[in-house]
Amino acid sequence: MNVQVVDYLAADAPQKFVESLHKTGFGVLINHPIKQSLVESIYKNWLAFFNSQEKEHYAFDPEKQDGFFSTEISETAKGHSQKDIKEYFHIYPWGRIPPSLKEEILHYYELTSSLAEELLDWVEKHSPIDVATRYSEPLSNMIKNTPNTLLRVLHYPPFEGKEEVGAIRAAAHEDINLLTILPAANEPGLQVQGTDDKWVNVPSDFGHLIINIGDMLQEASGGYFPSTSHRVINPTGNSKSKSRVSLPLFLHPRSEVVLSEKHTQASYLLERLKELGVK
Numbered sequence: 204m205n206v207q208v209v210d211y212l213a214a215d216a217p218q219k220f221v222e223s224l225h226k227t228g229f230g231v232l233i234n235h236p237i238k239q240s241l242v243e244s245i246y247k248n249w250l251a252f253f254n255s256q257e258k259e260h261y262a263f264d265p266e267k268q269d270g271f272f273s274t275e276i277s278e279t280a281k282g283h284s285q286k287d288i289k290e291y292f293h294i295y296p297w298g299r300i301p302p303s304l305k306e307e308i309l310h311y312y313e314l315t316s317s318l319a320e321e322l323l324d325w326v327e328k329h330s331p332i333d334v335a336t337r338y339s340e341p342l343s344n345m346i347k348n349t350p351n352t353l354l355r356v357l358h359y360p361p362f363e364g365k366e367e368v369g370a371i372r373a374a375a376h377e378d379i380n381l382l383t384i385l386p387a388a389n390e391p392g393l394q395v396q397g398t399d400d401k402w403v404n405v406p407s408d409f410g411h412l413i414i415n416i417g418d419m420l421q422e423a424s425g426g427y428f429p430s431t432s433h434r435v436i437n438p439t440g441n442s443k444s445k446s447r448v449s450l451p452l453f454l455h456p457r458s459e460v461v462l463s464e465k466h467t468q469a470s471y472l473l474e475r476l477k478e479l480g481v482k
């Protein structure tokens with residue numbers, strides 16, 4: 204398993220990046236257009252929010268799925284019995300967002316969503332012809348004007364010694380969506396599982412932009428792009444006393460977009476949520 208670190212500005216970037224996605228389900232970009240100062244500011248401002256009581260005013264809406272999800276109701280990965288050790292806030296442009304954080308986070312949402320359109324064009328252009336003919340419409344089109352793309356601000360709290368034995372920050376899982384864009388977190392821990400089942404660290408230097416395939420692109424590409432398992436392991440040493448903040452953008456097609464002969468975005472999502480027992 205060798206996740207490539209690709210220079211976004213290099214002439215052969217699209218080809219190298221898409222090859223890494225095909226082989227590992229992950230690709231990492233440097234020299235990309237998302238400013239590190241913006242990411243750092245978001246981490247700082249949202250850490251202050253998570254450390255305040257204000258979050259309690261935004262308890263998540265079970266129907267709409269926007270708002271704050273506490274550690275008590277945090278998700279349990281498929282096939283696992285313990286909750287992940289994390290809390291998070293789900294941002295949709297149409298959803299509830301704390302007013303003082305709104306402008307910055309929506310700016311980030313727009314920037315990364317438009318970068319995603321370019322990256323989906325790269326994926327399409329470098330898909331083998333028999334794979335590309337499966338796409339019901341251009342991949343970048345699938346996310347145009349979508350209300351379904353979700354930005355999750357994640358806070359993994361410092362360890363207090365009271366954590367349940369066996370629980371981890373984020374248990375092994377695959378993402379359900381088309382593509383995920385994730386700036387490197389402020390602390391390490393992200394790992395991906397290779398075809399030999401071994402876990403390897405994803406290159407996550409501060410400033411790296413990590414992109415991974417979700418189940419919907421695996422479905423749409425007939426398995427050519429694998430939705431690989433990943434996880435966030437627990438901190439050791441000094442890192443135990445530190446919060447970890449991360450910011451995955453889960454790109455979702457519009458609900459009516461056809462992914463495969465079997466599924467639209469909506470039917471696929473419903474099937475997966477039923478499996479997870481949340482619908």
Ligand SMILES: O=C(O)CCC(=O)C(=O)O
Pocket residue numbers: 355357373378385388393433434435449450451
């Ligand atoms: O926190 C991270 O680095 C990854 C989070 C993740 O994989 C997820 O929320 O799906």
Ligand SMILES: [Fe+2]
Pocket residue numbers: 376377378433
């Ligand atoms: Fe994930």
